[in-house]
Amino acid sequence: MAVIEKPLGTRIRAYRLMRGWKQEELAERLGSRLQVVSRWETGESEPTLRSAVDLAHALEITLSDLTGDTLPGFTKSALFTAPTKGTHQ
Numbered sequence: 001m002a003v004i005e006k007p008l009g010t011r012i013r014a015y016r017l018m019r020g021w022k023q024e025e026l027a028e029r030l031g032s033r034l035q036v037v038s039r040w041e042t043g044e045s046e047p048t049l050r051s052a053v054d055l056a057h058a059l060e061i062t063l064s065d066l067t068g069d070t071l072p073g074f075t076k077s078a079l080f081t082a083p084t085k086g087t088h089q
Helices: 008-018 023-030 034-042 049-059 063-067
Strands: none
Touching: 008 034, 008 049, 008 063, 023 034, 023 049, 049 063
C-alpha cells in the first residue's frame, strides 16, 4: 500500500481550519503577516525551523504532526522495540 504524504502547506492549512481560524488569525498568533501564511499554505515558500516550531505551538500540535514525520508501516512502539535475537533489520 502506497502512502501519499501531504505537502507541508496542505497540513498547515488543514490544522488551521481544524481550529476554525482564518489565515489572518494564524498570522496574528505568530506575529507574522497574512502573506507569509498564505505562501506557506500554497507551497510558494516553507517556514524556517523556528517558524515551524512556532506554528506547531500555535496550532497545539507536535512538530512531527506538522511535518508528517512518520515512517509508513511502523508504529511508534515498533520503532523502540529491540529486535529479537537472530533477526536482521
